[in-house]
Amino acid sequence: MSDNTFDVIVVGGGPGGYVAAIRASQLGLRTALVEKAHLGGICLNWGCIPTKALLRSADVLRLIRNAKGFGIDVGQAKPDLEAIVKRSRDVAAQLQRGVSGLMKKHRVQVFNGHGRLNGPQRLSVTGEQGEQQLSAAHIILATGARARVLPGMEPDDQHFWTYREALVPKSIPKRLVIIGGGAIGIEFASFYHALGAHVSVVEMAERILPVEDQDISAHVAQSLTREGIHLYTGCAVKSSHVQQGSVQVQLQGKRQETLQADVVLVAAGIVGNVEDLGLEGTRVKVERSHVQVDEYCRTDEPGVYAIGDLAGAPWLAHKASHEAVTCVEKIAGKTPHPLNPLSVPACTYSHPQVASVGYTEAQACAAGKALNVGKFPFVANGKAIAMGATEGFVKVIFDADSGELLGAHMVGEEVTEMIQGYVIARGLETTEAELIDSILPHPTMSEAMHEAVLAAYERALHS
Structure with a gap:
């Protein structure tokens, strides 16, 4: 050779x-x-x-x-x-x-x-x-x-960014418009908002994080809005142009208005x-x-x-x-x-974090399955209260006939480190019986994962 x-x-x-x-x-x-x-x-x-x-x-x-x-x-x-x-x-x-x-x-x-x-x-x-x-x-x-480049918004390292420019900013833009409300867009929205930017997110779908379970998307939207991030869902960019040092972004769709930005970050797919x-x-x-x-x-x-x-x-x-x-x-x-x-977990490292694996509730319903759905809030979890991390919840979806864990969805502090438990459970073809009989350590936030399973069968102990 x-x-x-x-x-x-x-x-x-x-x-x-x-x-x-x-x-x-x-x-x-x-x-x-x-x-x-x-x-x-x-x-x-x-x-x-x-x-x-x-x-x-x-x-x-x-x-x-x-x-x-x-x-x-x-x-x-x-x-x-x-x-x-x-x-x-x-x-x-x-x-x-x-x-x-x-x-x-x-x-x-x-x-x-x-x-x-x-x-x-x-x-x-x-x-x-x-x-x-x-x-x-x-x-x-x-x-x-x-990164997908949108016409008229080609990256120039000044007014128009992709993720590359967003990773090495020379300064924090006072007004940042992010095109795309998927994982990348929402992560950068969390980062720049924390550093003091006025952030707006434009998403063509009817909700941000559109591939996530609807309950998760709704919770994240409420959380970001409460923090001061502006969300424009069901909207597309009709035009954008630089005028007197700022970018005028004209929207069309559910809301027809013009946003002003120092920088537009395009996070609209790959x-x-x-x-x-x-x-x-x-x-x-x-x-x-x-x-x-x-x-x-x-x-x-x-x-x-x-x-x-x-x-x-x-x-x-x-x-x-x-x-x-x-x-x-x-x-x-x-x-x-x-x-x-369906066994590939997805994580969004925003504030709050999002993690999921398997079917969303809508997908499971569309597949014609009878469901048992359980939710458990972190506000009822002792470790979460002690940590000051009570935002969010765990949601699990089971096949009501077989007990198969169809999907799991989480939003809250460090849930990206917790989703692996459900990933392994799905890989082992675990049913609700094994998960209910599992003993999780106390006090941990992972106890919410067990309680969500119990809730799916009307057996939750702490809510």
Whole structure:
């Protein structure tokens, strides 16, 4: 085998790509990883991780501002934007170095450059060292996605931002309009509002966080509105233009008015990075900027696979990593279970946080299932009261006939750390009987998860 011949080549070093490379190496496959920018991809460098670092700073700021409620007087708290941004970038850099170390540990050969299919089982890599030709029986495309750009709102680092510009602001805009009320838009709304910006969110759907359970969306909307964030649902942007240093954003839909902003942040979805991959002349099918694959991430072109955001929804890092393992294990001749989209948890790290897995109540009803639904508020949970974290609730949905846990939805303090309990329960095909008999530690906020199950069967003990 020549130096440039491999068993597996992975194109893209994000949470799908680098995990695919690690798992392939673990299975004894000679593996190469091609990355044209930074290992870790968008998630680690410009998405999940640095965003959460910013949001953590906002959480600390809120906590300090509310310190008197805990009997502590710390004086007036104010954010240091430069230090907040630096910490976020330092966190991303630290983890990026960690991924580089993992590639060395697992003997994955990394090629820096742009990868492009160049015939069956062949890939050309163009970088600072010129063009190199690689070959492998299996080529996994993991090139991810980028922010959707709306006409007339192309990012200029001044008046119009995507998430990239929003992660490294030079100053806090006094007036910020966010286009898109999904997870990314709502997270940035929470961050910038905490730092003092006047924030407005414009969402085309009838509610923010439209993919979440309706009860969750409604609670988050009430919470954000109470904090002073302005929500414009059922609205689209008719036009936008800069006038005398500010952006005039004209809305159409349920509310027809003009918003004024110093900055407009576009968080209106993503577009798959399918360009210049050499897909022309192959059997690979692309639909709405995403590569079409089967349950094992195989395209219609023999030996070519696609994982992660490139392969479509849900556009989540942990989904990409799971697909990576499934894809590589299938290549290695193992028998992995195909990914079930309903078993992929979703988290929004706003204030309050949101976490969910499985069916929403509306989806379960639409599927014709008889339901038992339980809810339990954190205001009735002892640990939540002690922590001053009483906002929110836990909601669970069971099949009334079989006891199957169909879905779980949570809103409140650190619920993103709690949803894994329900994810595991669904994976084990747990019914209400096992969950009711489970003993959860006291005092913890996770007790609300048990009480919600009890509530679904009219057995709640503390509400």
